[in-house]
Amino acid sequence: MKKREAIAPDLSERIVIVGGGFAGVTLAQRLERLLPTQIKIVVLSADNHLVFTPMLPEVVGRTISPLHVVIAGRQLTWRTKWLEARVSRIDREKNEAHYLRRDGTVASMRYTQLVLACGAAANLEEIPGLASRGYALKTVMDAIVMGNDLIGNFEAAATEPDAEVRQRLLTVVVIGGGFSGVEIAGHIADLMRAIRRFYPELKHETPHVVLLQEGNQLLPELHHESLSKFTLRKLRQNGIKVRLETSAKKVDSVAVHLTSGERIETGMIVCTVGTETHPLIKGLGLTLEKDRLKTDPDMKVSGTANLWGLGDCAFIPNAYDGRPSPATAQFAVQQARQLAENLQCVTRGETTKPFNFHPRGMLASIGHRNAVAVIYGVKLSGFIAWFLWRGIYLFKLPTFSRKLEVAISWACNIPFPPNIVQLRLSKEQSSNAGIERAETK
Template sequence: MAVPRILIVGGGYVGMYTALRLQRRLRRGEAHVTVADLDSYMTYQPFLPEAAAGNIEARHVVVPLRRVLPSCRILSGRVTSVRLDERRAEFSPHEGPRLTLDYDYLVFAAGSISRLLPIPGLAETGIGFKTVEEAIHLRNHVLGQMDVAASTPDEEVRRRALTFVFVGGGYAGVEAMAELEDMARDACTYFDGIRREDMRWVLVEATDRILPEVGADMGRWTAEELRRRGIEVRTRTLLKSAEGGRIVLDDGDEFDSDTLVWTAGVKPNPLVKSGDLPVDERDRIKADAFLRVEGTDFAFAAGDSAAVPDLTRPGQTCPPNAQHAVRQARRLADNLVATIRGERCRPYMHKNAGSVASLGLYKGVAQVYGRELRGFPAWFMHRTYHLTRMPTVNKKTRILMDWTLGLFFPREIVSLGAIQHPREEFTLAARSGS
């Protein structure tokens, strides 16, 4: 009898944790597991704000798939279509001809991408905050803008360079802005002529509150805390235009900025519509409580791209967050193993334990099992919780070392702007020598 082939589409939370679980639970030779993703590493996104602020080395928030999944085949490239009727997926590697991947069992875990709106200038000037590359770029950019401001007497240039706009008041936007503002505040010490009061940080949120995940009261406290730090929190406000760096808000305010960070929501990966996967009105894959794709007994889905029933809240689906993704991955892997062995599957059920958010060094907010925390206790809980969830002892140790060193030494304030265009100096040298 042929050995079953398992194809995992996506190497993020769900993809990697599912593969890890399968690697532990499958007997030798019981199945062949292939993981296909654009990157050969998993990014632990809750640590991206700290990586952007320089509290954690960027390489320490990513987990190399080939190291942690030695029993799996890792393919780096883009899956372009997934078909259930033929049990086949099309794969385009970074280099070389396209491949056809046949499978017996499918795990669809392609995740989500930033949800952009048709706002003039957004696509040309904005930057997201979902990848480690974006976090590194944003850190270099903010410090680079401070370099610009400290090196010119032109007030208009300084004002534009020191204005930072974040759109989206959820976890990503609030944590990224709070951590970077905290970093920039510390960095002012080393930039002649730049005071914290010279910088303008603007958080734009379309709804009436920020951080809805931690509850209304803690969301209001967070907004007040940010305002005490000089951050403008604009709720019930929309971005109308960003053409040429000219920020136009629907409350009538207009100003120039060279920094626009877009964190206003996500949407399922477009791959969900590339084949014959059943999707709902929000383009999420329809899944049942056993994490099986609707109408199949061989395909599974979880995470941001799947509409999984929330059995703790009848009639609703599980929210797209890391807490559910990690737990869904474990149940999915167990159910997949049970399916291969002809055993009974179990439904996914998890009651949300709460939420934690970091607002900079020693500052945070949390709601855990109905209990609200703020300030240092919440910040400490945020770090402790996510450290325990970080895969591998190697990465846990490296992050802990980064934090320990941060207690004794100041953060680095170097902007490695050349990373964005590494061949620029070489090209100039070649031109001058010709």
């Protein structure tokens, strides 16, 4: 009788995850636990780190350091192969992901299952003129530049002879009164108030934030009118000029023009509205829904055999309430946990399950030690909600060392003022320093 050959494990089986954000990292961590080690796990991510976005407004407000909100992917996983690489194209026929190396050359990697978790791209093009002047907040560099330029505007105002220009430099316009807009406006207003005393030249000026919200209430995502009203009241008490039912029509070199016909002269415009389909997703030619990749209930991309969508880039129905998942980290993490189980089912030839998640609630830190929250239907606001916000996000922040760093920074904020160092970040700024040296010779 012929001896039966032992079936060798398929060593070429490889799950490739595009994107190392909340979704990609959680998926890799779960797969490490669920899958046999013969199945390779690879993350191809444009950045070598995860950005803990809920704390980005704190970086802008200089209450924590930029390095506290980023964690290298290699330090969050143990057997995942993590490559810092921007995926430029997916060859679905050959099952290959093409990516750009640092030196600009293109390489490719074969996959058996491909998970797209590349997030969404910020879109500043919707308002004419905004792309050249607007600030978005998505990456840690965005947060560094925003805080730095804000301090830079204070420095410029301190040497500016024209009172109108001074006031313009000290006016920040934030577009969008959703979660990000409210949080950024709150932290910028706190920073402006805390640093004012270091600029005696500006004692007659009124640095302030104007928040534009298209709808008639702030934080509409909360679906709680009383919390929206509380937020409005607190922001106004904090000196923020909230303009409801007001939107920006266009932007020029000095002002934001409103749909009402008014114009607000400003030295900084922060835009928190508008995302667009990620270019990689656009290039796939697959069905999109609301600018996101349409998936089946189990997160497999509709009409494909081995492509999966996850996080902000995907339009994933939630079986819990039949509604599409919102673009939040809370959902991205839960989807990743479910997808890990589904991929395990695929490797075992079992049936996958639809994404089903009961949302826990939402929290927004609105500045001046205030927050609003809805947790399992319970509404909270004010200092208690703010304390809870800090506790929950400190708990969720990956790695013990980051938690400790952030906790120490928060403790230092109590007796000490924020750091008002302005760095010369761009090449242009550093070359100006060169000219200065030449002139003083």
